[in-house]
Amino acid sequence: MDFKINSKVLEKLLSKVIPAVPSRTPMSILENFLFEIKDGLLTVSATDMEIALRSSINITAEKNVKMIISARLLYDIIRNLDDALISFTIDTKGKVKINTDKGVYNLSYSPSEDYPEIPSVSKEKEVLINGADLKKALDQTAFAMSKEDMRPPMTGTLLEFSPEGLKFVTTDGHRLVKFINQLIVTEILEQYIIPERAISVLLKSLGDQDVKIYLSKTYASFHINELEFITRLIGEKYPAYNSVIPLENENILTVNRSELLSTIRRMILFSSSNPKQVKFNIKSNSLDVSAEDVDHGSDAIETIVCDYKGDSMEIGFNTNYVNDILSHLEGEQVTFKLHSPTKAGIIEPVQKLENEDVMMLLMPVRINN
Amino acid sequence: MDFKINSKVLEKLLSKVIPAVPSRTPMSILENFLFEIKDGLLTVSATDMEIALRSSINITAEKNVKMIISARLLYDIIRNLDDALISFTIDTKGKVKINTDKGVYNLSYSPSEDYPEIPSVSKEKEVLINGADLKKALDQTAFAMSKEDMRPPMTGTLLEFSPEGLKFVTTDGHRLVKFINQLIVTEILEQYIIPERAISVLLKSLGDQDVKIYLSKTYASFHINELEFITRLIGEKYPAYNSVIPLENENILTVNRSELLSTIRRMILFSSSNPKQVKFNIKSNSLDVSAEDVDHGSDAIETIVCDYKGDSMEIGFNTNYVNDILSHLEGEQVTFKLHSPTKAGIIEPVQKLENEDVMMLLMPVRINN
Numbered sequence: 001m002d003f004k005i006n007s008k009v010l011e012k013l014l015s016k017v018i019p020a021v022p023s024r025t026p027m028s029i030l031e032n033f034l035f036e037i038k039d040g041l042l043t044v045s046a047t048d049m050e051i052a053l054r055s056s057i058n059i060t061a062e063k064n065v066k067m068i069i070s071a072r073l074l075y076d077i078i079r080n081l082d083d084a085l086i087s088f089t090i091d092t093k094g095k096v097k098i099n100t101d102k103g104v105y106n107l108s109y110s111p112s113e114d115y116p117e118i119p120s121v122s123k124e125k126e127v128l129i130n131g132a133d134l135k136k137a138l139d140q141t142a143f144a145m146s147k148e149d150m151r152p153p154m155t156g157t158l159l160e161f162s163p164e165g166l167k168f169v170t171t172d173g174h175r176l177v178k179f180i181n182q183l184i185v186t187e188i189l190e191q192y193i194i195p196e197r198a199i200s201v202l203l204k205s206l207g208d209q210d211v212k213i214y215l216s217k218t219y220a221s222f223h224i225n226e227l228e229f230i231t232r233l234i235g236e237k238y239p240a241y242n243s244v245i246p247l248e249n250e251n252i253l254t255v256n257r258s259e260l261l262s263t264i265r266r267m268i269l270f271s272s273s274n275p276k277q278v279k280f281n282i283k284s285n286s287l288d289v290s291a292e293d294v295d296h297g298s299d300a301i302e303t304i305v306c307d308y309k310g311d312s313m314e315i316g317f318n319t320n321y322v323n324d325i326l327s328h329l330e331g332e333q334v335t336f337k338l339h340s341p342t343k344a345g346i347i348e349p350v351q352k353l354e355n356e357d358v359m360m361l362l363m364p365v366r367i368n369n
Numbered sequence: 370m371d372f373k374i375n376s377k378v379l380e381k382l383l384s385k386v387i388p389a390v391p392s393r394t395p396m397s398i399l400e401n402f403l404f405e406i407k408d409g410l411l412t413v414s415a416t417d418m419e420i421a422l423r424s425s426i427n428i429t430a431e432k433n434v435k436m437i438i439s440a441r442l443l444y445d446i447i448r449n450l451d452d453a454l455i456s457f458t459i460d461t462k463g464k465v466k467i468n469t470d471k472g473v474y475n476l477s478y479s480p481s482e483d484y485p486e487i488p489s490v491s492k493e494k495e496v497l498i499n500g501a502d503l504k505k506a507l508d509q510t511a512f513a514m515s516k517e518d519m520r521p522p523m524t525g526t527l528l529e530f531s532p533e534g535l536k537f538v539t540t541d542g543h544r545l546v547k548f549i550n551q552l553i554v555t556e557i558l559e560q561y562i563i564p565e566r567a568i569s570v571l572l573k574s575l576g577d578q579d580v581k582i583y584l585s586k587t588y589a590s591f592h593i594n595e596l597e598f599i600t601r602l603i604g605e606k607y608p609a610y611n612s613v614i615p616l617e618n619e620n621i622l623t624v625n626r627s628e629l630l631s632t633i634r635r636m637i638l639f640s641s642s643n644p645k646q647v648k649f650n651i652k653s654n655s656l657d658v659s660a661e662d663v664d665h666g667s668d669a670i671e672t673i674v675c676d677y678k679g680d681s682m683e684i685g686f687n688t689n690y691v692n693d694i695l696s697h698l699e700g701e702q703v704t705f706k707l708h709s710p711t712k713a714g715i716i717e718p719v720q721k722l723e724n725e726d727v728m729m730l731l732m733p734v735r736i737n738n
Contacts, residue, residue, distance in 0.1 A: 070665065073638060073665065073667065076638050077635065077638055080631070080634055080635045080638070081635070082631075094666075095666075102632070102671045102672070103632075103658075103669060103670050103671030103672060104669065104670055104671075105635075105639070105667070105668075105669040106667055106668050106669070107665075107666075107667045108665060108666035108667060262449070262451075263471070263472075265449055266446065266449045266450070266472075266474075269442060269445050269446055269449065270474070289472075296439065296442065296476075296477060297463075297464075297476075297477035298442065298474070298475055298476045298477060299474075299475050300472060300473065300474040300475070301472050301473050302471045302472030302473075303471075303472060
């Protein structure tokens with residue numbers, strides 16, 4: 001059977017699907033694209049058994065075909081072709097012939113029977129969200145997902161549909177981020193946990209387009225124009241995170257975010273390894289930030305102008321965690337709401353944007369003296 | 370003792386010297402800068418025992434000092450400071466205090482006695498060369514240095530001063546590149562072999578400025594403004610490369626360089642691994658380029674318009690080597706001068722630039738059939 005397609009159109013389609021192809025896998029069949037033509041619709045899919053990507057395009061073809069073909073090889077060939085109409089001829093003996101005005105390329109294909117089925121998600125529960133809004137929520141929360149497998153729910157990002165909006169929550173036990181998109185209020189009042197790898201691939205696929213999300217108990221599906229992204233969900237219950245968020249932290253430190261961030265980046269150089277720690281010595285109008293690297297016999301102290309309402313306090317934090325938080329918050333000024341050197345602090349932007357709310361919680365560390 | 374310096378000026382100086390600091394070394398002392406102040410001149414040096422970099426700047430300081438200090442830490446601190454005047458205070462107890470308007474940073478230093486001496490090269494033999502010209506010659510030849518230690522001279526780049534100019538030669542036994550800068554004609558008629566690591570660091574240090582080269586039997590020194598780059602030379606004799614260059618290759622193929630290069634990049638995808646090979650089937654007006662990947666059951670053929678004077682010929686090459694050569698040559702058209710499918714071919718640009726000459730030699734491979 002034959003069909004024709006522009007090389008750059010096909011390249012774009014393949015480039016959207018290839019992120020789901022695992023780079024190392026004991027199941028070599030997953031290194032292929034599932035390549036299907038049905039009634040004039042070409043659909044290319046890939047999966048690593050946790051996530052899947054699928055995209056389609058209309059072509060003119062008289063017959064149907066379903067096969068698997070080396071994903072990396074096909075993608076590399078197509079993206080190295082000039083912008084031109086290319087023709088595919090698929091025989092019944094396992095050969096695909098690609099003809100261009102430059103030459104002829106023959107590839108092998110295999111039957112698709114053994115390729116795992118890509119789940120389809122029922123369209124019962126649908127949520128519409130702007131792609132840029134979704135990207136922002138995932139961007140600001142992803143860094144705090146746990147890297148440890150001990151408690152599987154914490155290795156993912158919680159999407160919690162609530163009367164206040166769609167909440168995105170991540171935590172690794174030392175810090176917690178809660179981002180609320182207040183525009184998304186639906187009848188669904190449930191929790192879904194998306195695995196880390198799905199978040200990172202999704203972040204690359206999202207643009208400004210609207211995204212339709214379909215949800216089932218075990219899978220979520222994101223439709224971004226012609227691209228469909230499917231991910232397995234983490235089935236266990238997310239920890240009851242609200243109980244750890246302090247309600248009354250009465251000591252309020254307000255400070256310029258980028259100024260403190262540049263100080264913290266210097267303090268990282270002076271923080272002893274494992275865990276790196278930084279000390280905040282807070283007085284009414286000034287914040288002393290200091291660190292000491294015992295191994296290398298070096299130390300540093302900087303003083304930053306701040307506004308502080310509360311009792312003088314010395315409190316220690318993991319330097320990398322403070323860096324993460326200040327890097328992912330927006331706005332010129334941030335507040336640290338503190339209670340005591342042993343209780344969780346809350347960090348928020350002073351100016352919150354309309355229709356969204358973000359707060360980051362950070363546990364202090366005991367200061368080495 | 371005290372001195373003051375602008376943070377960005379010091380950052381620039383350190384950034385030029387740090388490439389000589391080895392990233393992994395069993396001699397941890399080499400992870401330091403040698404930091405010396407003598408009669409108002411601050412000199413920072415680094416070495417990995419094969420190459421060394423040294424740069425100086427005038428400062429106002431009343432005393433002299435010579436010490437070693439962690440290169441990575443000092444460089445990271447300085448480049449993370451804002452653009453401002455910073456002051457150094459060096460005590461006699463192993464501490465350096467850096468004061469800025471933001472804060473205070475304390476580092477440890479050590480005495481310099483155990484730091485290896487950086488060789489100085491006699492200024493007897495001096496050669497002046499434009500930095501951009503030197504960079505071009507090294508850029509076009511470096512790729513063909515041998516990666517195998519069996520014959521040490523071939524792991525470096527030969528600089529041969531001759532009556533025809535300064536020749537740059539590299540070879541790994543499968544290919545050979547000879548680049549001649551015809552402007553450099555000196556009384557020196559000698560050969561010097563520069564090691565691979567020196568070439569790669571030198572390429573990063575070179576700009577448009579003139580470069581003074583000083584040569585001794587065992588070391589070469591390159592002066593690029595305030596920066597001095599010193600390298601050990603490879604002491605053995607370079608192979609007599611002229612005897613392998615064929616003088617009469619009577620079959621002349623002329624082809625568009627970028628067109629053939631883009632074909633070769635596609636052929637790499639179809640070349641069986643180890644060694645990848647590509648077949649040229651040359652007729653009077655057309656060149657068929659083909660490759661076959663037996664492991665993956667794929668193959669490709671492209672036809673390129675060419676000009677060919679000679680007998681029809683089938684000849685095979687290592688695909689990666691053809692890619693290297695076409696990537697490093699300049700000009701729109703290239704000629705392949707061939708004799709037979711088993712003898713070395715010569716590849717040259719059709720249009721040569723004034724005052725330079727370049728030729729690349731490539732051994733064919735036996736075609737698998």
